[in-house]
Amino acid sequence: MPTIHANGIELYYERAGAGLPLLLIHGLGSSSRDWELQVAAFAPAYQVITFDLRGHGRSQKPAGPYSIAQFAADAAGLLRGLQIEAAHVVGLSLGGAVAFQLAVDAPTLARTLTIVNSAPAWVPRSLGDRFKIWQRMVIVRLLGMRKMGEVLSKRLFIKPEQAEIRQTFVERWAENDPVAYRAAMRALFGWSVADRIGGIRCAVLVVAADEDYTPVALKEAYTAQMPHARLVVIPDSRHATPVEQPEAFNQALSDFLAAHDH
Numbered sequence: 001m002p003t004i005h006a007n008g009i010e011l012y013y014e015r016a017g018a019g020l021p022l023l024l025i026h027g028l029g030s031s032s033r034d035w036e037l038q039v040a041a042f043a044p045a046y047q048v049i050t051f052d053l054r055g056h057g058r059s060q061k062p063a064g065p066y067s068i069a070q071f072a073a074d075a076a077g078l079l080r081g082l083q084i085e086a087a088h089v090v091g092l093s094l095g096g097a098v099a100f101q102l103a104v105d106a107p108t109l110a111r112t113l114t115i116v117n118s119a120p121a122w123v124p125r126s127l128g129d130r131f132k133i134w135q136r137m138v139i140v141r142l143l144g145m146r147k148m149g150e151v152l153s154k155r156l157f158i159k160p161e162q163a164e165i166r167q168t169f170v171e172r173w174a175e176n177d178p179v180a181y182r183a184a185m186r187a188l189f190g191w192s193v194a195d196r197i198g199g200i201r202c203a204v205l206v207v208a209a210d211e212d213y214t215p216v217a218l219k220e221a222y223t224a225q226m227p228h229a230r231l232v233v234i235p236d237s238r239h240a241t242p243v244e245q246p247e248a249f250n251q252a253l254s255d256f257l258a259a260h261d262h
Contacts, residue, residue, distance in 0.1 A: 001058060006077030007070070012058035013051035013078060017043030020111070020261060021087035024050045025075060025095030027240075028184055029148075029176050031057030037246040038090075038253075046257070049087065051078055053098070055180030064183030068191045072101035079109055088257055090114040092242060094188055097122060104196040112260045113200065114253060116207040117239050119214065120222055121192035137185070140178050149173025156240045165243065197226055204229035205256040207249065209237035232256075 003010045014032055016039050024035045032050035039048050052059040053071055075098060079087055089110045091099030096118020103110045124130045139148045152173065153166040204226050208219040210233055223231045232252045237245045 003059075004078055004081045006081050007074045009054055009060040009062055009074070011051050011054070011060070011074060011078055013049060013082075014039075015082075016048045017046055019046045021079075021082075021084045022046040022048045022257070023075065023079065023087040023089050024048065025089070025091040025098050026050070026053065026056070027093030027095050028188065029056070029145075029152075029173055029181055030092075030095075031172065033057070033172065034240075034243060038242055038250060041246070041250045042254070046088070049078075049082070049084075051075075053094070053184070055177065055184050061177050061180040064180070064186070066180075066183045066187040068097050068101045068187055069105065071098040071187070072105055075102050076106045076109055085109075086111040088112045088114070088260075090116065090253065091118060092116040093118050093239065094184065097188060097191060100193050100197065103200050103202065104193050107199075107201065110202050112203045112205070112257065114205040114207065114256065116249075117209055117212045117214075117241060119218060120197045121194040122188050123190060123192055137182060140182060144174075145176045145178055145181065146170060146174035156238050157244060158238070162244070169240075194222070197222065200226050200229075202228065203256075203260045205253070206231045207241060207252060208233050209239060209241045209245075210235050211238045212241075213239055 003012050022042055024038060026034055031052045035050045042048050054074055055061045086109055089099045096115040099113055100120050103113050149170040153169045157166045206219050206223045208216045216233055219231055223229045234241050234245050234248050242249045
């Protein structure tokens with residue numbers, strides 16, 4: 001099992017293909033496995049690196065608390081441990097937050113930045129926002145990870161023909177360590193680097209599903225704050241765009257990377 005010692009823990013990672021490095025950072029409760037449709041698509045042209053965030057998958061699950069800065073330091077440690085000077089960095093949801101943090105903390109490591117259905121701040125702005133966080137914590141604590149996966153699967157993959165994807169999602173979600181999951185969730189909410197993203201100098205692609213949890217307008221607003229950023233909207237998609245709409249997502253990412261491979 002390939003692991004590397006980074007930032008004080010053992011991180012599980014995989015590499016496929018050759019070429020410029022492409023680092024894929026998964027979301028909350030996910031793992032490197034959920035990038036399989038991207039690994040297959042990009043390995044012919046890139047060195048694709050996937051890894052499990054601390055507390056997830058096959059990486060170590062040390063006691064919390066966790067922080068987004070800590071996750072980003074883990075990612076930086078992984079790249080440096082693999083002797084990679086700079087990578088195209090792609091992050092989904094929680095992974096997008098980690099990617100933002102990496103770009104502001106260690107800017108030389110990000111050749112480009114792709115943010116998928118995420119934001120530079122996750123600060124509850126209403127009682128409704130706080131209720132959603134509380135609800136997820138309660139479901140995990142009282143009913144377990146499988147129940148949380150069942151609830152989420154019906155929000156993420158709503159079409160009848162996505163039954164197999166839903167089932168895979170639930171089975172993988174059920175494998176999560178509930179204590180580590182809650183620690184990762186606590187790291188995300190209340191976090192912000194919104195006041196620092198104007199200093200990101202690399203090219204940035206923001207990918208927004210048209211039916212994501214947060215509106216496209218929010219992504220438009222923060223995209224405008226970065227000097228070399230552009231937004232692509234994926235239609236008929238929800239939060240897990242790379243899994244739900246892999247062809248559209250892969251094409252958008254491929255076009256962006258091709259323009260910045262020099």
